[in-house]
Amino acid sequence: xEPPEPPPPPLDAPVERPGWVRALxxxxxxxxxxxxxxxxxxxxxxxxxxxxxxxxxxxxxxPRLYRWLIEHRLFGPLIGDFRAGKGISLRVxxxxxxxxxxxxxxxxxxxLPEGQVLVRVVVAAVALIGALYxxxxxxxxxxx
Numbered sequence: 001x002e003p004p005e006p007p008p009p010p011l012d013a014p015v016e017r018p019g020w021v022r023a024l025x026x027x028x029x030x031x032x033x034x035x036x037x038x039x040x041x042x043x044x045x046x047x048x049x050x051x052x053x054x055x056x057x058x059x060x061x062x063p064r065l066y067r068w069l070i071e072h073r074l075f076g077p078l079i080g081d082f083r084a085g086k087g088i089s090l091r092v093x094x095x096x097x098x099x100x101x102x103x104x105x106x107x108x109x110x111x112l113p114e115g116q117v118l119v120r121v122v123v124a125a126v127a128l129i130g131a132l133y134x135x136x137x138x139x140x141x142x143x144x
Contacts, residue, residue, distance in 0.1 A: 022061040029057030029065060036075065046092045046099075051075045052082050087138030097131050 017025070032054035039047035051069070058066035070076050082088065104127035108120055 025057045025061030029054045046095045048078045048088045048092045051078050055079045087140045089140045093134050096134055100127050
């Protein structure tokens with residue numbers, strides 16, 4: 001038996017943060033929406049992680065933008081599935097981990113100057129944590 005879905009946060013709850021902090025969260029959310037939108041058109045760019053991240057940013061900055069995103073006809077279901085514990089699609093997992101592996105490999109190889117051992121360890125650790133997080137997420141079943 002699955003645990004009950006937690007109630008969603010109130011959509012019109014005031015955000016208690018200084019204006020400049022809300023502006024940074026809003027800018028990050030808008031950038032993520034832009035990347036998620038590109039992911040709809042570009043087959044190599046995943047959409048779901050960026051949209052979920054945008055929702056997290058907007059929940060910290062703007063109830064109006066958060067409401068717009070979770071009620072959006074295209075992006076809303078992605079967030080709803082993620083919040084309901086249905087996970088993300090296998091395609092998104094493969095692309096996200098593949099892109100992380102590609103960019104991490106570049107950073108660990110020719111992307112960083114020699115002698116930057118600590119930076120290389122941090123980059124590798126962050127990539128490993130990100131990959132493990134994605135692998136732990138449930139894989140969304142394909143629609144029948």
